[in-house]
Amino acid sequence: MTSTPPAPRLRATTRPLEHAPDLISLADPNAPMIWTRGDRGCVGVGEVLRLSFSGPHRFTDAAAAWRRIAETAIVDDSVRMPGSGLIALGTFAFADESSAESVLIVPRLLVARHRGQAWITEIAAVDADPAPLAVPDPPASRAWEGVRFGDRALATGGDSVASYLAGVREAGARIERGEFEKIVIARQLEGALPGASDLRVPLTRLAEHYLDCWTFAVDGLIGASPETLIRSTSGAVSARVLAGTRGRHSEDAARDARARDELLTSAKEQHEHAFAVQSVVTALSPHVRDLRTSEEPFPLQLPNVWHLATDLGAALGEQSSSIELVGALHPTAAVAGTPTATAVAAIAELEPFDRGRYSGAVGWIDADGDGEWVIALRCAQLGAPDAQTGARPVVASAGGGIVAGSDPDHELGETVSKFRPITEAFAR
């Protein structure tokens, strides 16, 4: 299933930079490689290695391939910060059967910052000539006409919103019959990105508005996710679980506060949230020690929605790499349901599309296996350019958890709120 060419032996050299440059401005406007949140993150320029994986073993295959590359690499790193030295950025498909590729990409140059510190890493095959360790000039600005999204046409030609509502109703009926307790049902929007568009425009908007989210661009998957699947640094592990959502009402403070309070006091939302936390605790427990969670779910305020959130912390109990932890956690109840296997099988039946990388994982890994991975939410996938026009298809996905008593129209409204980061970032 997984096709990986013999990996070259890599050399990575990291040196400090005096000034922290604006990361997004350095990205390739056509194929940006970005991972950023607030005053932290990195931009990749160029590509030295791309590994592809697919099928049910994509996480273990990727973890093994990366371990081999890291073991033989020569790393000269005078910075020693999370994200310095040899790095790959990656994105993994949601479903075992997905036709979407899961990839690990090693950039040729990586410019990164962590609060006040900044550095540059150059990566090449050991026998290749080194590139200068200098920050490249930002590429010239390009046009931005934006993307107008509409409901994605179904392969069967039917109405996609009607199909989503039917899926939610059917999911509710199956929950009533006791087939499963929770399932996440998603829907898709699509649009066309004009050729020669500057993808730094939507990325800058996402990074500026969604300060509590990781803004990412890896292999055409672009978004800003609030949900940390796993972060592992020098033996410490953390995660953020979200489940339970209300749309924001930024124009009306009283209504907005009511939405937040309703979320905090709703038995249904707390119940749904508990499923999601439990699924992460169960999957993580064999790999960690001293697992602790925030006492009570807290309200996470994003520009588009309120979420119920729980933070988890632990010590890494064995030598698992961050990709192995992602493989152990995926898919959580936040994106699949409970029990997992039944929910995943029902998603394949009730959603009339392949989710691709949406609700899979996106993030990075270093030579020690440490890294940061989020659930690929609030995102869109760009396709290949049309041979004639250069326009690229863009598909955005969003969904929500269905439990006993979920109302289909309310769930539809929730997806509208969850699409906002993407529809607004890609607007004209």
Ligand SMILES: C=C(O[C@@H]1C=C(C(=O)O)C=C[C@H]1O)C(=O)O
């Ligand atoms: C599935 C999505 O989001 C997930 C589902 C949530 C919910 O059902 O309340 C909340 C946050 C995410 O864990 C999405 O954004 O598409």
